[in-house]
Amino acid sequence: MGKAGDVVRIKLRNNTSIDHAANPHVIFDILKQHFxxxxxxxxxxxxxxxxxxxxxxxxxxxxxxxxxxxxxxxxxxxxxxxxxxxxxxxxxxxxxxxxxxxxxxxxxxxxxxxxxxxxxxxxxxxxxxxxxxxxxxxxxxLKPSTVEHKVHSQCHVPMADNTPAPNTTVPSVPSPVPMTNAVVDNVCMRSLVNLLDRLVTQQTQVPAHPRVQTAVPNSFQKVCRVCRASDHSTLAHCRKEDRCLKCLSPGHWKRDCPDQTNQRRFQPANGAGRQDRQLN
Known part of the structure; x- marks a missing residue:
């Protein structure tokens, strides 16, 4: 009947070599081939x-x-x-x-x-x-009702016998929808995330008197007085090229600097010089 009958009839009509009367199984083979x-x-x-x-x-x-x-x-x-x-x-x-x-x-x-x-x-x-x-x-x-009962039992806070019961008259509300496993998992996940947030906040709080080094602006950063570069200091440059740390000239060190020798030569013996410098 229907499409199956049409397929079998057309197949037998176009292929005269098939003898379905002697071998009826060929009809079943045609149906299996197509359906x-x-x-x-x-x-x-x-x-x-x-x-x-x-x-x-x-x-x-x-x-x-x-x-x-x-x-x-x-x-x-x-x-x-x-x-x-x-x-x-x-x-x-x-x-x-x-x-x-x-x-x-x-x-x-x-x-x-x-x-x-x-x-x-x-x-x-x-x-x-x-x-x-x-x-x-x-x-x-693991029924959702059992999980819901456990959640509500953990949230119950008993009251003292002498404490008067507060006025709990509230308008009637529809009964809550039973909590499914997915809802309970979401509640637990939110609680865990909130706990981790509080823990991270406590660990990252700044103490009362923090010893934090303020960032030095680029304009006040020390640079090398010899080559005016900021990736190394004047002392490192002078040691590398055997320069004087006072006059920055090569060939001698600070203790042998001629400028320092002249300064010591003309320095007054008394404390007048120091007093003048203090006044200045």
């Missing part, structure tokens, strides 16, 4: 070996699809007078090689792929699926 989800071509073995895991496909779905594909390939080969020697072995090899579940693929590494039978793979796959169901049931057992 099956599995790949079906003139190279059935190539279709089977190109059956790779699809994005988001779990291990059980891939195992079922491999078995269905090998059945289609074996059926097509039988119509050609050939067959697959051991379909279960071929499916096992493909599943171990391209297993989409990493934890299950690690189980198959305990021995070589040739030593795994289809029965053993089926048992390991069933155990793996049961383990996943158990984990999902454990997660579902």
């Amino acid at each position: 099956s989800d599995l790949t079906h071509s003139s190279m059935p073995l190539a279709d089977f070996y190109n059956t790779l895991p699809m994005p988001g496909e779990d291990a059980m779905e891939y195992w079922i699809r491999l078995n269905k594909t090998v059945d289609v390939a074996d059926e097509y080969l039988k119509r050609q007078g050939r067959s697959i020697d051991d379909p279960g072995h071929e499916v096992s090899m493909m599943f171990i090689k391209y297993c989409p579940d990493q934890s299950l693929a690690g189980v198959f590494k305990f021995k070589s792929a040739e030593r795994w039978s289809a029965c053993e793979i089926q048992e390991r796959l069933d155990e793996h699926m049961q383990g996943q169901k158990g984990q999902a049931a454990t997660v579902r057992s």
Whole structure:
């Protein structure tokens, strides 16, 4: 009926070599070729070996699809007078090689792929699926109501017996929406972020009398008096080129500077000079 009937009728009309009365299975083959989800071509073995895991496909779905594909390939080969020697072995090899579940693929590494039978793979796959169901049931057992009750119990503050109860008359409000796991996670995350902010603020507070060196403007930075560069000092330049630190002339040091000798020669013996300098 419908499109399927049209496809079969047109196929039989255009191909007179097909005797559907003697071999009714050809009708089923036509339907599978046009409407099956599995790949079906003139190279059935190539279709089977190109059956790779699809994005988001779990291990059980891939195992079922491999078995269905090998059945289609074996059926097509039988119509050609050939067959697959051991379909279960071929499916096992493909599943171990391209297993989409990493934890299950690690189980198959305990021995070589040739030593795994289809029965053993089926048992390991069933155990793996049961383990996943158990984990999902454990997660579902954590009901949002239990988490909400714990949050409200932690926020409860008992009052003293002698303290009069305050006036708590408030207009009626709708009942709160039950907190889900996502809401509880957001509340916990905000509390953790606020705690970290307070901790960082306390650690970065400036003390009462900080000893902070004020930045010296560029105009007051010391520069070399010899070459007027700011990347080194006058002392370093004089030591490098054997210069006098007083007159900046090469060939002698500060203790042997002629200017310093003349200054000592004409310095007064009494303290009049010092008094004059103080007055100036």
